[in-house]
Amino acid sequence: MTDETADLRTRNSQATREAIGHAALRLAIEQGPNGLALVRVHDIAAAAGVSPRTYNNYFSSRGEAICAFQADQSKRAGKALRARPAGESLTEAITAAVIELYTDPEPDRAGLSMIMLTPELEGEALKAFTMAEGPLADAIAERTDGDGDLFPAVTAAAVAGAVRVAGRRWLEPGTSEPFAAILRRALSHVLPD
């Protein structure tokens, strides 16, 4: 892995960040999409084993904490694309990278529902998915070597949008199709043949 653990200190703090995020999402799921107001900062902090003030050092809103996992996942989009072999076409590489990134384990239905289907979280959820765009655009630009200057960013945005739509689709009741399949179909509409 290219992850050289960076700093041991940094690692530790990322661990607590994850702990807080995980606790926040878990509590939110327990209360359901309509009881988000009942998830108090105090409870999140307690569940994560930190002080409320510390929670606030890592996140500046409950929504941010709840969506942290999704956001962190999206941030890895660039790395995922770069990990694809150079032999693949851009479309193949993006498709494979995105599918691998978002289905490493099949996502948690409850968690994704909470994030994508709760109105109060809409803004944070969009931020979380949109976070993939920057890194992804950079990685695309590297692969295409200055195609059009707008192409990488636009494609990245389209891909992020396709992922979101695929997620919504996968969450619809009575969907047995695996997420990867839906994702592949969604991406086929925005990527060059």
Added chain:
Amino acid sequence: MTDETADLRTRNSQATREAIGHAALRLAIEQGPNGLALVRVHDIAAAAGVSPRTYNNYFSSRGEAICAFQADQSKRAGKALRARPAGESLTEAITAAVIELYTDPEPDRAGLSMIMLTPELEGEALKAFTMAEGPLADAIAERTDGDGDLFPAVTAAAVAGAVRVAGRRWLEPGTSEPFAAILRRALSHVLPD
């Protein structure tokens, strides 16, 4: 116009909504992208000539008020596409509709900068642009008569993303190219030839 003025009462309340939104955006611009915290609810309400409590009846956060104009504009995307003649191809129709919608007057640079370049507004800004997706997807579905079930939503998301990217591009310092031209180029990357 299909706008039948609906109700006179409704009209009035939409007027105050606009007034509040306009006031919020104006005050935000005055303070610049770094002084958003200084834009108090009290000031917005005062500038709009309503009570702070009334402001809160229309918007549940400052960001929502500031981005209201952009959000309302995006909501008209479906209508804009439906207004295109049936003879046009889907790509032509979408391109024309989007350009017309977002450049009816050339957008206000200060306002768009505030919305798109202020970190605290990122979530709300994304919501504002994403609001075009639903209506747009419906309108696309009507034009294509059940192409693929994912196609309309994915395309709408890609278009909304392209608009966002085009906006960012247009805001970059030293850009003299008209927004419509950038928009057209951006859309060409996500729409079928």
Added chain:
DNA sequence: CGCACCATGTGCGCGTCACGCAATTTCTAT
């Protein structure tokens, strides 16, 4: 033409939150 009705505007008050500040604990590096 008047009356009852509903939507909107407003004042008040409560609970929560985000965050600056400063003391304290914890951990790393030499």
Added chain:
DNA sequence: ATAGAAATTGCGTGACGCGCACATGGTGCG
């Protein structure tokens, strides 16, 4: 082992979101 930085924490403050109740004004009925 020790100096020093980073992280955790407590406290205090200002603002906010919103429920509640009341006033007001436009609307549609009889």
